[in-house]
Amino acid sequence: MLELWSWPTPNGHKVHIALEELGLEYRIIPVNIGAGDQFKPEFLKITPNHRIPALVDPDGPGGKPFTLFESAAIMIYLSDKAGGKLIPKDPIGHYKCLEWMMFQMGGVGPMFGQWNHFGAYAPEKVPYAIDRYTNEAKRLTRVLNTRLGETRWLAGDEYSMADIITFPWLRVATQQSSRFDERGYIDLGEFPAVKRWCAEIEARPAVQRGLQVLSDAQRPGKITDEEREITFGKTQFQVR
Numbered sequence: 575m576l577e578l579w580s581w582p583t584p585n586g587h588k589v590h591i592a593l594e595e596l597g598l599e600y601r602i603i604p605v606n607i608g609a610g611d612q613f614k615p616e617f618l619k620i621t622p623n624h625r626i627p628a629l630v631d632p633d634g635p636g637g638k639p640f641t642l643f644e645s646a647a648i649m650i651y652l653s654d655k656a657g658g659k660l661i662p663k664d665p666i667g668h669y670k671c672l673e674w675m676m677f678q679m680g681g682v683g684p685m686f687g688q689w690n691h692f693g694a695y696a697p698e699k700v701p702y703a704i705d706r707y708t709n710e711a712k713r714l715t716r717v718l719n720t721r722l723g724e725t726r727w728l729a730g731d732e733y734s735m736a737d738i739i740t741f742p743w744l745r746v747a748t749q750q751s752s753r754f755d756e757r758g759y760i761d762l763g764e765f766p767a768v769k770r771w772c773a774e775i776e777a778r779p780a781v782q783r784g785l786q787v788l789s790d791a792q793r794p795g796k797i798t799d800e801e802r803e804i805t806f807g808k809t810q811f812q813v814r
């Protein structure tokens with residue numbers, strides 16, 4: 575059975591949702607990133623990048639065990655494994671799907687991640703960084719809004735991995751939460767097409783199931799000093 579080493583963050587949620595949408599059998603191995611599980615030797619054997627999510631397929635290419643990290647690579651692999659589902663087959667839809675998946679991996683994920691960092695996790699308030707990443711998060715949301723004003727889904731007329739990979743980041747960015755009170759949130763009133771798209775995705779039963787994965791482990795409120803040290807302190811740079 576497929577094994578996903580994961581935690582309930584946007585990068586984990588996208589793969590939980592993909593697995594549920596594809597109907598693949600899997601089991602979850604929790605990697606508590608606030609407690610430092612990502613630095614354990616058994617996890618580092620799967621991914622040298624010590625970040626969730628990471629996949630182990632005991633029946634990989636050639637029937638051999640196979641490991642994969644980086645959420646987009648995992649999602650493309652899972653789509654192939656399920657016979658090409660959730661990545662459009664027509665050439666235009668196919669490349670548009672990859673285009674928007676890359677937009678998430680190179681833009682939305684890293685920029686929203688920094689926005690969260692300076693808005694909730696940094697030990698001191700850095701107004702320049704908060705402004706910079708607030709502007710960038712809004713700019714990227716505007717790009718999504720323009721696309722979704724023209725097409726129902728990011729890849730065109732088919733719901734795809736491009737929507738699944740992007741949605742969990744927008745979901746967190748648009749919710750008011752005490753954890754992120756320094757950085758605020760994105761008001762979807764300004765982005766009606768993104769609002770319509772989020773609501774359509776959120777209503778899907780597989781999405782609801784994916785969001786429930788490891789939901790017991792989610793802890794509201796501010797990051798603790800111990801979690802900050804593990805996730806952003808010296809530990810990160812001692813691992814080789």
Ligand SMILES: N[C@@H](CCC(=O)N[C@@H](CS)C(=O)NCC(=O)O)C(=O)O
Nearest residue numbers: 583585607612625626627644645805
């Ligand atoms: N580009 C990676 C990003 C993975 C990532 O940043 N994962 C975070 C959780 S959302 C993590 O594992 N953080 C642990 C740490 O920073 O030590 C992907 O898309 O898979």
